Amino acid sequence: MQRRWLIPLATGTGAWTILAIAPPCWAAGGVKRVWWLPEDYSTTGYHFDNLFNIVLFETAVAFAAVVIALIYFVVRYRHREGHRAVYERGDRPIHLAITVTLALIVFIAIDMNIVHRSNVSLAEIAEQAPDPESAFVVFVTGEQFNWVITYPGTDGQFGTLDDIETRNEMHVPVGEKVLVRITSRDVIHSFNIPQLRVKMDAVPGMETRVWFEVTEPTKLELACAELCGWGHYMMKGRVVAESREAVERWLQEQEQFQEAMR
Ligand SMILES: [Cu+2]
Numbered sequence: 001m002q003r004r005w006l007i008p009l010a011t012g013t014g015a016w017t018i019l020a021i022a023p024p025c026w027a028a029g030g031v032k033r034v035w036w037l038p039e040d041y042s043t044t045g046y047h048f049d050n051l052f053n054i055v056l057f058e059t060a061v062a063f064a065a066v067v068i069a070l071i072y073f074v075v076r077y078r079h080r081e082g083h084r085a086v087y088e089r090g091d092r093p094i095h096l097a098i099t100v101t102l103a104l105i106v107f108i109a110i111d112m113n114i115v116h117r118s119n120v121s122l123a124e125i126a127e128q129a130p131d132p133e134s135a136f137v138v139f140v141t142g143e144q145f146n147w148v149i150t151y152p153g154t155d156g157q158f159g160t161l162d163d164i165e166t167r168n169e170m171h172v173p174v175g176e177k178v179l180v181r182i183t184s185r186d187v188i189h190s191f192n193i194p195q196l197r198v199k200m201d202a203v204p205g206m207e208t209r210v211w212f213e214v215t216e217p218t219k220l221e222l223a224c225a226e227l228c229g230w231g232h233y234m235m236k237g238r239v240v241a242e243s244r245e246a247v248e249r250w251l252q253e254q255e256q257f258q259e260a261m262r
Pocket residue numbers: 142188189190224225226227228232235
């Protein structure tokens with residue numbers, strides 16, 4: 001049976017897939033937000049979004065190419081009366097050359113491209129990292145199943161009597177670089193604020209760091225992105241980004257509350 005329509009159908013489907021995905025992927029390079037990602041409130045989040053879109057675009061193109069080729073060969077070499085199947089070992093030099101060339105194209109155009117772009121982005125983010133002496137520093141400790149947020153208090157030092165400790169609520173100033181020092185009391189957790197594109201493991205016995213700058217006043221979700229036990233699902237906090245004065249005021253309230261509880 002002749003099924004000549006299969007080839008245009010496969011090619012058409014592939015072409016439409018690429019056409020539908022390509023513009024948003026490329027446009028995302030200069031756009032603050034695309035509909036399939038959470039809103040971005042950080043100064044560095046666009047690096048991750050761009051990388052995400054580029055990976056999606058390149059793998060979509062490769063996937064479409066493979067599916068088109070597959071359908072083409074299935075139709076082209078289907079069973080027909082009077083044709084005998086030939087067994088091809090695929091070890092002639094030409095076969096080897098085609099395989100190696102295709103593999104190199106995929107490796108260089110996709111893998112190396114992604115590695116290169118992510119290295120450039122990470123280097124840029126690391127370069128802008130704040131100085132721990134001048135940044136707004138918060139210490140975050142993961143525990144089953146809370147985020148313990150510690151502020152240094154008026155002396156600016158952690159581990160002293162005037163430290164301010166809260167649970168699952170973190171207030172940070174807008175438009176300032178915030179450095180988060182992270183550790184864990186029990187198992188591995190993952191400090192994750194999706195809308196700031198921030199995710200860092202909280203590991204017992206060591207300190208990890210991450211920084212961000214929030215662009216506008218907002219309330220964001222602080223999640224744990226590591227399956228850390230039965231109560232993982234409820235390990236949820238809130239990040240309130242507001243003016244520096246509002247943060248100071250809130251810290252004072254926490255301090256008074258803490259003193260009253262002593
Ligand atoms: Cu956790």
